[in-house]
Amino acid sequence: MQRLNTLDLSHFRTRLDEQAEALGFADLGITGIDLSAEKPRYQAWLDKGYHGTMAYLADHGDKRFHADQLVPGTRAVISVRMDYKPPARTRELLDHPTQAYIARYALGRDYHKLMRKRLVQLAKWMEQEVGALGYRAFVDSAPVLERAIARNAGLGWQGKHTLIINSQAGSWFFLGELFTDLPLPPDAPQATEHCGSCTRCLDVCPTQAFTKAWELDASKCISYLTIEHKGPIPKELRAPMGNRIFGCDDCQIYCPWTKFSPTTEEADFQPRHTLDEADLLALFGWDEATFLERTEGMAIRRTGYENWQRNIAVALGNGAASAEAMEALRKRHPTSTPMVQEHIEWALARLKDQN
Numbered sequence: 001m002q003r004l005n006t007l008d009l010s011h012f013r014t015r016l017d018e019q020a021e022a023l024g025f026a027d028l029g030i031t032g033i034d035l036s037a038e039k040p041r042y043q044a045w046l047d048k049g050y051h052g053t054m055a056y057l058a059d060h061g062d063k064r065f066h067a068d069q070l071v072p073g074t075r076a077v078i079s080v081r082m083d084y085k086p087p088a089r090t091r092e093l094l095d096h097p098t099q100a101y102i103a104r105y106a107l108g109r110d111y112h113k114l115m116r117k118r119l120v121q122l123a124k125w126m127e128q129e130v131g132a133l134g135y136r137a138f139v140d141s142a143p144v145l146e147r148a149i150a151r152n153a154g155l156g157w158q159g160k161h162t163l164i165i166n167s168q169a170g171s172w173f174f175l176g177e178l179f180t181d182l183p184l185p186p187d188a189p190q191a192t193e194h195c196g197s198c199t200r201c202l203d204v205c206p207t208q209a210f211t212k213a214w215e216l217d218a219s220k221c222i223s224y225l226t227i228e229h230k231g232p233i234p235k236e237l238r239a240p241m242g243n244r245i246f247g248c249d250d251c252q253i254y255c256p257w258t259k260f261s262p263t264t265e266e267a268d269f270q271p272r273h274t275l276d277e278a279d280l281l282a283l284f285g286w287d288e289a290t291f292l293e294r295t296e297g298m299a300i301r302r303t304g305y306e307n308w309q310r311n312i313a314v315a316l317g318n319g320a321a322s323a324e325a326m327e328a329l330r331k332r333h334p335t336s337t338p339m340v341q342e343h344i345e346w347a348l349a350r351l352k353d354q355n
């Protein structure tokens with residue numbers, strides 16, 4: 001394998017940044033392979049059960065703390081970010097009585113494949129420059145501590161809401177990683193955090209999912225409840241969900257740093273099927289075939305039709321007590337699964353209370 005000498009290195013790095021930009025990445029940073037400093041905090045979080053039923057977050061032993069254990073031979077980790085904020089309303093839609101709120105990252109095409117493909121393209125470009133490489137691309141993969149990697153690579157600091165904040169771009173971006181056996185020198189980590197005395201994200205969280213700054217009980221987070229969680233949603237968390245039927249963005253929406261967030265230029269992240277301002281009743285009317293057809297290639301599909309129905313039933317129960325909403329819930333009841341039926345009953349009881 002042809003390797004880089006010191007003189008080539010800075011030129012290579014400049015071109016690597018250019019190539020990343022050409023592939024649609026907003027930023028690229030490089031870090032080393034040792035994340036063992038993260039272990040005590042991560043383990044304490046798991047021990048408290050804040051990962052809910054996401055057992056995969058406890059799997060893989062120590063591999064997440066040592067990149068070369070996860071991918072043998074790894075000498076450096078490249079961290080990239082890609083802006084995803086579509087030109088869609090955010091705050092204005094929260095708790096809307098008839099319209100759904102879907103996390104803004106999920107309105108377009110599923111980002112996993114797109115970003116992984118671009119990371120592989122970046123690796124292939126590197127191979128053209130330096131010869132055959134060992135590499136592996138990760139996007140939102142369980143044993144990869146993507147936020148710690150991004151911070152260590154200098155892409156931003158971890159906000160009190162636990163997401164990475166970039167001072168130029170806020171937090172509406174995806175992260176991806178390229179593990180490589182090319183021994184690239186690391187960038188300086190983000191050494192400072194700029195949350196200061198702000199506690200906006202902690203205060204506005206509808207389900208009060210933060211136990212303290214920088215600590216999230218994911219089992220109470222609406223993103224977890226509406227996407228990852230199978231089975232009934234705890235009753236006490238249903239009303240705070242409002243109209244959020246897939247994910248939640250509140251802690252980002254209210255963060256002052258997102259005022260600086262650019263709108264994505266990625267065509268694939270533009271909203272599909274007008275889901276950025278969809279009517280709850282229209283979505284509730286989808287049968288399973290329509291759900292599968294409309295969500296093809298989108299992250300929303302991963303939650304499955306039953307959870308989709310469950311989430312919308314909750315949102316209808318939190319919405320306007322109209323005759324149409326009550327009729328739609330009653331009509332759907334006989335053909336729903338027992339789990340969805342229970343949520344429909346909950347919604348109907350709430351709407352009746354308002355009348």
Ligand code: SF4
Binds near residue numbers: 208223
């Ligand atoms: S995504 Fe929503 S529910 Fe989850 S922590 Fe942020 S504000 Fe709270």
Ligand code: SF4
Binds near residue numbers: 161165195202254257
């Ligand atoms: S809302 Fe405030 S405390 Fe929370 S991440 Fe943003 S700046 Fe930090």
